[in-house]
Amino acid sequence: VIPTSTGQHVTIVAQNKRRCQSGREKMDIKTFMQPQSSLFQSVSIKRVTVKQNDDGKIDYQDEWNGSKEEGEVSRYRLASYEDADEDGMETRYICRFKLTTTTTKGETTKVWETLSTYIFNYDYNTWRKRYDQTFTYEGFDNHIIWNSQLLFNCPVPTASLQEVTASGSSVRDDYAT
Numbered sequence: 001v002i003p004t005s006t007g008q009h010v011t012i013v014a015q016n017k018r019r020c021q022s023g024r025e026k027m028d029i030k031t032f033m034q035p036q037s038s039l040f041q042s043v044s045i046k047r048v049t050v051k052q053n054d055d056g057k058i059d060y061q062d063e064w065n066g067s068k069e070e071g072e073v074s075r076y077r078l079a080s081y082e083d084a085d086e087d088g089m090e091t092r093y094i095c096r097f098k099l100t101t102t103t104t105k106g107e108t109t110k111v112w113e114t115l116s117t118y119i120f121n122y123d124y125n126t127w128r129k130r131y132d133q134t135f136t137y138e139g140f141d142n143h144i145i146w147n148s149q150l151l152f153n154c155p156v157p158t159a160s161l162q163e164v165t166a167s168g169s170s171v172r173d174d175y176a177t
Helices: 024-032 034-040 122-128 159-167
Strands: 009-015 045-052 058-061 072-078 094-103 106-115 149-155
Touching: 024 034, 094 149, 094 159, 106 149
Parallel strands: none
Antiparallel strands: 009 149, 045 058, 045 072, 094 106
16 A cells, blocks of 8 residues: 555555466465456446335436445446446445544544546457457466566545545555554
8 A cells, every 4th residue: 555645546466376376386376366366457346326115125327426325335337338337437346434533522534435546448458468368378478577567546525534545654564544
């Protein structure tokens, strides 16, 4: 977890463990870790507001006004690129931010969600370097060095959270708190 100096986003760095295994004798573990490759591919999503009515019935609304009312929960559905929300066209992860403030009246906790952004497109880089595919079934793709780490950003939603993020005080032992 690496906060930027401006606090506008947090960069997440993860290791592609499949690359740690090489050689024909490691085929079982490479096959087992194949689904990890999908983490490098973006998806397009659209927010769906879910509201539970007084009678207990759940109401799904395909509209998003950018804020939640009491009793609403953010849900997401896969969408075409054209139908996706503007910040959900190429994303993979839901980033959750929590800020707890203590006053004389007690503790107040606020939670925000943003959608991750990739720093660069792994498939596009592969194409630009004239390779046919980003990952191979056999796992003999260690020469494709840009796939060794998974990098993505989580945009920080509010100015007050950006200040806390920029100071670095919200990161403890490489975990964002």
